[in-house]
Amino acid sequence: MKSSEQLVLAFDVGTTTIAASLLNRVTGERLASAGRLNPQREFGADVVTRLAAALSSDEESQAMTRLINGELESLATELCTKAGVNAADIASMAAAGNSVIEHLLLGLPVNSLAFPPYRPLFPSGMKLRTTQLGWALDVDCRILPMPGGYVGGDLVAFLFGALTEGETDDNPCLYLDLGTNGEIALAAGEKIFATSAAAGPAFEAGNIACGMVALPGAIDRVNLDKGRPEINVIGDCSPVGICGSGAIAALAAMLEQGVVDETGRLLAPEEIPSNLANHVQERQGENIFVLYRDANRCIYLSQNDIRQIQLAKSAISAGIEVLLSHAGLNKTDLKQVILTGSFGVVLSSQDLKNIGIFSENMVKNCRFVHEGALHGVETAILAADDFASLDKLAEAIKVIPLSGTPAFEKNFFEYMNFPKQ
Numbered sequence: 565m566k567s568s569e570q571l572v573l574a575f576d577v578g579t580t581t582i583a584a585s586l587l588n589r590v591t592g593e594r595l596a597s598a599g600r601l602n603p604q605r606e607f608g609a610d611v612v613t614r615l616a617a618a619l620s621s622d623e624e625s626q627a628m629t630r631l632i633n634g635e636l637e638s639l640a641t642e643l644c645t646k647a648g649v650n651a652a653d654i655a656s657m658a659a660a661g662n663s664v665i666e667h668l669l670l671g672l673p674v675n676s677l678a679f680p681p682y683r684p685l686f687p688s689g690m691k692l693r694t695t696q697l698g699w700a701l702d703v704d705c706r707i708l709p710m711p712g713g714y715v716g717g718d719l720v721a722f723l724f725g726a727l728t729e730g731e732t733d734d735n736p737c738l739y740l741d742l743g744t745n746g747e748i749a750l751a752a753g754e755k756i757f758a759t760s761a762a763a764g765p766a767f768e769a770g771n772i773a774c775g776m777v778a779l780p781g782a783i784d785r786v787n788l789d790k791g792r793p794e795i796n797v798i799g800d801c802s803p804v805g806i807c808g809s810g811a812i813a814a815l816a817a818m819l820e821q822g823v824v825d826e827t828g829r830l831l832a833p834e835e836i837p838s839n840l841a842n843h844v845q846e847r848q849g850e851n852i853f854v855l856y857r858d859a860n861r862c863i864y865l866s867q868n869d870i871r872q873i874q875l876a877k878s879a880i881s882a883g884i885e886v887l888l889s890h891a892g893l894n895k896t897d898l899k900q901v902i903l904t905g906s907f908g909v910v911l912s913s914q915d916l917k918n919i920g921i922f923s924e925n926m927v928k929n930c931r932f933v934h935e936g937a938l939h940g941v942e943t944a945i946l947a948a949d950d951f952a953s954l955d956k957l958a959e960a961i962k963v964i965p966l967s968g969t970p971a972f973e974k975n976f977f978e979y980m981n982f983p984k985q
Contacts (some may be wrong), residue, residue, distance in 0.1 A: 571595075571654045572945050573640055573703075576718060576938040577661035577669060578602060579611055579744035580768040581777055582635060583938040586643035589655065592946055596646035598639055601777060603631040604668065609765045611664040611714070611745050618664075618674045629671040633697045636669075640701060656704035657694065658945040660717035660937055662745040662760070663710045670697070670707060677714070682965060684710040688955065689717070708941065709955060712963035714760035719747040720958045721940030723756070726902055726933065727957065728943050734899035736891065738884065738926070741936060742767045742808075742905035746876070748883045749961070752891035756957075759964045761883035763876040767905060769808045771872050773852075774863045776805030783810040783863065785912075786855060788817040791839040793855045803856050803863055809911045814855060814865050815873055816918035819985055823853060826982045828874045830867045874980065877919050882975035883966055884921075890964055895923040904936025920983045 570590050576583040585597040607628055608614045618625035636659070644651045659669065663684045667674045670690065676683050689709035695702045708717030722741050739749040746763035749756060769775030769782075776782050780799025783806040787794040795810075797803045806814070818824040823831060823840050830851045833841040843854045845864075852864040888894060901922070903911065913930035916922040922930065933939065944954045966972040 571649060573643065573654060573657035574938060574941040574945055575636055575639070575657065575659040576721070576935070576941060577632065577636070577659055577665050578718070578768075578937075579614075579662065579665060580605065580609070580765050580770045582639065583935055584636070584639040584643060585938060585942060586640075586647050586649070586654075587942060587946065589946060594942070595649070596643040598642050598646070599777075600635060600639060602665075603635050604628045604665075605770070609744070609770050610762060611662060612762055614668070615664050615674055615678055618668060619678055625668065625674070626671065628668045630698065632665070632669050633699060637694075637699045637701055651701055654701065654703050656706070656945065658706040658708065658941050660708040660721040660941050662716035662718055662747070663714050664716075664745075666707055666710060666717055682713040682967065684712065684716075686710070687712060687958075689951070689958070706945070706951060708944070709958035711758060711958050711961040713965050714745060714762075715747060715758045715961065715963050716745075716760075718937040719749060719758060719760075720954065720961070721938075721944065722747075722904055722933075722936040723749055723940070723961075724954045724957055725936060725940030725943045728947075728953070736893055736898050737900040737902060738887075738898050739902045740880070740884075740904070742880065742903065742911070744768060744770060746880045746883065748880070748887060750887040750891055750893075752893060755891065756961045757887045757890050757964055758961045759883050759887055759966055761879040761966060763879045764872060766869075766872040766876040767808045767812070769806060769811050772806065772811050772869045773866045774805050775811065775869075776807055778807040778809065781805065782807035783855065784813075786810055786814040786817055788821045788823070788840060793843065795856055802858070804861065806855065806863055806865075808905070811865060811869065811873060812919060813912060813915050814853070815870060816912070816915035818853060818865070819918055819982055822985070824870060824982070826984055828870050828982060830870060873919065874982070877921050878976050878979045881921050881979035882972050885975040885979075886964060886966060886969070886971050889971060896925050898926060899929060901926045901930040902933055902936070903930055904933045918983070918985070920979060920981075
C-alpha cells in the first residue's frame with residue numbers, strides 16, 4: 565500500500581461538539597486527534613431548533629451546510645499539521661452524526677425528518693467525494709447509515725465499536741450516548757432496539773449558565789461532603805466554567821446534601837441546615853449555588869440550570885423505559901450498561917443514580933467508553949470489509965419512535981422528579 569493510501573479521517577459530528585482523528589490505515593495507529601464546537605449552534609442549541617431553521621429558510625439550511633463542511637475540512641488540516649503529514653495524502657474519510665446533522669452535512673432537505681413517519685432520505689448511508697460537499701480536499705467520503713428517524717450514524721458507530729471489540733457479550737445490554745440528541749439502544753437476545761430522546765444540550769453544558777465543553781479550565785467533578793464545594797478542574801488550572809459531567813456531579817451532590825429537593829427546587833439559605841446555605845445566592849431574580857468564586861469570575865449552577873438537567877434526565881429515563889418495555893424487560897434484567905458522550909472525561913454512574921437515570925443494578929453493571937462514536941467510526945473505516953459489517957448492523961436495528969407516543973409522555977412526567985435521597 566502506497567503512503568498516500570494509508571491516511572484516513574474519522575469524524576463524530578455531534579450537535580454540540582465535533583471529535584475528529586487522523587489514522588494510519590495499515591497500523592491502526594491514531595496519529596492525531598482534535599475537537600471543536602459545532603459552528604451550527606448559532607442556528608440553535610439542539611437539533612429540533614436547527615431543523616426548524618432549515619425548514620424555514622433555504623438560506624439558513626445552506627449556511628449550516630457550509631459551516632459544518634468548512635469546520636470539518638479545517639479540522640482535517642489541523643490534524644495533518646499535528647501529525648506532520650500532507651493533507652493531499654489522505655485517502656478517505658468517514659463521518660457519523662445524528663440524522664439531522666448528516667442531512668445538513670450533505671446539503672439535503674430535512675422535510676422527511678420533520679414530519680411523520682420521520683424517515684431519513686438515505687438510511688443505508690452514502691458514498692461520495694468530499695469535493696461534492698464543497699471541500700478543496702478531494703477524497704472518498706462515507707457518511708454512516710441511519711436506521712431511521714432521529715437514530716443516526718453516531719449511534720450505529722457507537723454500537724459497532726463496542727460490538728466489534730466483543731466486550732458486550734453479556735445480554736441484555738443498554739447503550740447510552742448522552743448528548744444533545746440522547747440516543748439509546750438495547751440489545752436483547754438477537755434483537756437491537758433503538759430510539760432517540762431530545763434531551764437538549766444540558767448533558768454537554770450547552771445551555772448551562774456557566775457551561776463549557778470539557779476542555780482545560782472546566783470543572784468536571786464536584787464534592788460537597790465537607791459542607792463546601794470541592795472541585796476538580798480539567799488541566800489542573802483555574803476554573804473558567806463547568807462541563808456536563810461537572811454540572812451533573814454538582815446537582816447529584818446538591819440533591820444528596822439537601823440543597824435541592826426532589827421537585828428540583830434550589831432551596832433558600834434559611835431552609836438549608838448546613839454551611840452550604842452560604843453558597844446559595846440570588847442573581848437576576850433566581851437562586852444560584854456558587855461553586856467557585858475568585859476576583860475575576862463566579863461559577864455557579866442556577867435554578868434554570870437545574871431545570872434543564874431535570875428535563876434532559878426525564879427524557880432519557882423515559883426513552884430507556886420505552887425500550888425496556890418493547891423488549892419485555894426491566895432495569896433489573898440489564899447485565900451491562902455501556903455509556904458514552906461528550907460531557908467530560910468520565911460521568912459517574914452513581915451521580916446518574918442520584919439524579920434518577922440509573923438504578924442500583926445499572927450502577928453496578930455500568931462501563932464508560934471514551935469517545936464511543938468516534939471510536940466506532942475509526943473501527944469501521946479501518947475494517948477490511950468496506951463497511952459491510954457496519955451496514956449489516958444498521959439494518960438489524962429496530963427503531964422505536966418516541967414522538968407523540970403515550971408511553972413516552974407518561975414516563976416523561978413520571979420521571980420528572982428527582983429520587984428521594
